[in-house]
Amino acid sequence: MEQLAVLPAALLKTYETVPGLYLVLSPELTVLTASDAYLAAQGLTRAEVKGRDFFGLFPQDPLIPFELGFSASLQRVLDTRQPHQLPLLRLELPDPDYKGNTVSRYWDITHTPFLDENGAIQYIIQYSFDVSNLISERKKVEQREKKIAASEKHLEFLLNAMPQQVWTATAHGIINYVNEICCRDFGQSLEELRGVGWQSFVHPDDLPACIRAWSYALGQNSEYSVEFRLRMADGQYKWHLGKAIPLIESGELKMWMGTNTNIDIQKSNEQRKDEFLAIASHELKTPLTSIKAFNQLMKRTNDPEKLHGFVEKSASNIFRLEQLITDLLDVTKINSGSMSFNKAEFNFNEIMQRAVDAVQAVSPDHELLLEHSIDLPYHGDLLRIEQVLINFLTNAVKYSPNGGKVLMKGKIQSDNIVVSVQDFGIGIAAFEMERLFDRYYRVDNEDLRYEGLGLGLFICSEILKAHQGSFWLESQLDAGSTFYFRLPLKEYAAVDCQVERHQFYKDDSLTVSYNKVNHRLDAYWTGFNNKETVQHGAMVMLGMLRANECSKILNDNRAVLGTWSDASEWVGEIWFPMIEKGGLTHFAWINSNDVFCQLSAKKSADLYIGNVDIQFFGEIQSAEDWINSK
Ligand code: ADP
Numbered sequence: 001m002e003q004l005a006v007l008p009a010a011l012l013k014t015y016e017t018v019p020g021l022y023l024v025l026s027p028e029l030t031v032l033t034a035s036d037a038y039l040a041a042q043g044l045t046r047a048e049v050k051g052r053d054f055f056g057l058f059p060q061d062p063l064i065p066f067e068l069g070f071s072a073s074l075q076r077v078l079d080t081r082q083p084h085q086l087p088l089l090r091l092e093l094p095d096p097d098y099k100g101n102t103v104s105r106y107w108d109i110t111h112t113p114f115l116d117e118n119g120a121i122q123y124i125i126q127y128s129f130d131v132s133n134l135i136s137e138r139k140k141v142e143q144r145e146k147k148i149a150a151s152e153k154h155l156e157f158l159l160n161a162m163p164q165q166v167w168t169a170t171a172h173g174i175i176n177y178v179n180e181i182c183c184r185d186f187g188q189s190l191e192e193l194r195g196v197g198w199q200s201f202v203h204p205d206d207l208p209a210c211i212r213a214w215s216y217a218l219g220q221n222s223e224y225s226v227e228f229r230l231r232m233a234d235g236q237y238k239w240h241l242g243k244a245i246p247l248i249e250s251g252e253l254k255m256w257m258g259t260n261t262n263i264d265i266q267k268s269n270e271q272r273k274d275e276f277l278a279i280a281s282h283e284l285k286t287p288l289t290s291i292k293a294f295n296q297l298m299k300r301t302n303d304p305e306k307l308h309g310f311v312e313k314s315a316s317n318i319f320r321l322e323q324l325i326t327d328l329l330d331v332t333k334i335n336s337g338s339m340s341f342n343k344a345e346f347n348f349n350e351i352m353q354r355a356v357d358a359v360q361a362v363s364p365d366h367e368l369l370l371e372h373s374i375d376l377p378y379h380g381d382l383l384r385i386e387q388v389l390i391n392f393l394t395n396a397v398k399y400s401p402n403g404g405k406v407l408m409k410g411k412i413q414s415d416n417i418v419v420s421v422q423d424f425g426i427g428i429a430a431f432e433m434e435r436l437f438d439r440y441y442r443v444d445n446e447d448l449r450y451e452g453l454g455l456g457l458f459i460c461s462e463i464l465k466a467h468q469g470s471f472w473l474e475s476q477l478d479a480g481s482t483f484y485f486r487l488p489l490k491e492y493a494a495v496d497c498q499v500e501r502h503q504f505y506k507d508d509s510l511t512v513s514y515n516k517v518n519h520r521l522d523a524y525w526t527g528f529n530n531k532e533t534v535q536h537g538a539m540v541m542l543g544m545l546r547a548n549e550c551s552k553i554l555n556d557n558r559a560v561l562g563t564w565s566d567a568s569e570w571v572g573e574i575w576f577p578m579i580e581k582g583g584l585t586h587f588a589w590i591n592s593n594d595v596f597c598q599l600s601a602k603k604s605a606d607l608y609i610g611n612v613d614i615q616f617f618g619e620i621q622s623a624e625d626w627i628n629s630k
Helices: 009-017 036-042 070-080 132-161 180-186 190-196 207-220 264-300 304-335 348-361 382-398 430-436 456-465 531-547 565-581 595-607 620-628
Strands: 021-025 031-034 089-094 102-115 121-130 165-170 175-178 224-231 237-249 252-262 344-347 366-372 377-380 404-413 416-423 470-476 480-488 498-500 504-506 510-515 520-528 552-561 586-590 613-617
Touching (some): 009 021, 021 036, 031 036, 036 121, 070 102, 102 132, 165 180, 175 190, 180 190, 180 224, 207 224, 207 237, 237 264, 264 304, 304 456, 344 348, 348 366, 348 382, 348 404, 366 382, 377 382, 382 404, 382 416, 382 456, 382 480, 430 595, 456 470, 470 595, 510 531, 531 565, 552 595, 552 620, 586 620
Parallel strands (some): 520 552, 586 613
Antiparallel strands (some): 021 031, 021 121, 089 102, 165 252, 224 237, 237 252, 344 377, 404 416, 416 480, 498 504, 504 510, 510 520
């Protein structure tokens, strides 16, 4: 009580009446007084607190570690005579609004000593400030920020997962965001793209129309949609459909959001379709014009001999017209998957002879010879396979305009019927072979125009595929061509193989061995291959590469016959990425002599997007030298 007299009554009165939660303590930690607000908050009267020992009144909470509680703070103030702030104190108090519930309140509490002229502590003020509202506001802001960050991340994920280029621009059209597809397509970073804008990637021929459309959209705050070619990272232009929409809020333009969708395939398909329609119309019109002309002549002549000639000529044009329409219908059937095959057993010899006789009958300037026939029963669609033979023979006649021999030979090779048709005509240049590989392609010949829609081979290849077969060719410009096709005599069955665990594998089409000295796989492919054999062998190679942890393959195709184009896409798009993940870094590919086999391999390499170094070789030594140097 003696201590109470130390402080003037006026000072104590001041602390009692100031707004805020104040407790005045003596250096001995006796409560000298408390503010009205403090008493109200604690539900106490002044008489209940005055003169009481602080810890008698507010015992130390055993759940709060000593160094974080009141005792440590007050002790520190007494020792240092410096103010001390307690860590934020959280109290669970009864909820005034909901009986039985509690609410969290947060207190920011400081102990401030007041010193006399000798520097001794005269009294200590405990000031408590209720920061609960601040804390709950801060929590709300944090939660909002977290939500925004999460939705931004989500949005970024979505934008990068989209297959299109996506960008945003300011109201004035300055690019300020692009997704990862843009960066990948243009081979530049977001920062670089922000600087250059999109115009520098647009094909110069398409730029004026683009700028016009964009300026109009900017001026009108209206949607923008335009087709243009964009220069990709590899320097090639690809057709894109560019679209942009303005974001308008309360009548004000805030930003632009745009997408560029790659429509290159659709565009080139459209172009090819247009070209094809133009050729088809021309091809259909030619015989029709002749028929009309002969009909006129027939009307005018009374000479029976002449009339007979006109009827004959007219009939051959009708036949040609019918052939063209049949081809077109066949292609439509193939494309819609509705080509049906009536398979039955027949003797192969029968159709070979019949096809030669039929084409010979209409080719008086050529000598068609069946050099070796195949006297063997075969199970397939007789009419469709005859169609293939007739197509090969008619092409041989058509593309040897100076007449001469056309030779047909059949043989059995590795359980396959192999038929060749050789002519001594115009031949095909090496560079044109690649294009022939593609469907619908017709070799352009500037000097001569040969009738046809370029559908025959496509139809043949589909008929052969339906019989698990394939076709390929050898040709030399001005010397002639040999077209081959193959039909397997046995259905593809589970492969018969020899296996030495991860070290050696051998079946009818592939031998793979682990070359320990050079730490690589040596793969040697033989005979005719198709999608099944290639897929099976390639998966064996993947397993052995992984098991031996090697990164190099010497892939020898010298003994491969014919084409395996039906597996090219799978090898390029699926297998190479897969084996790259398995550890492959270098692939030495030794070509077969067969051009279509080479083209099948080239197609795979072209379709593959990744980092495996694939090199082609004409013979084994240079392939070995290269792979050993890696
Ligand atoms: P088309 O009706 O144009 O002859 P095909 O699909 O039968 O169609 O042939 C496709 C292309 O292959 C032909 O346009 C031609 O350029 C080429 N071709 C086919 N057979 C031969 C051949 N025996 N000699 C030279 N070129 C040929």
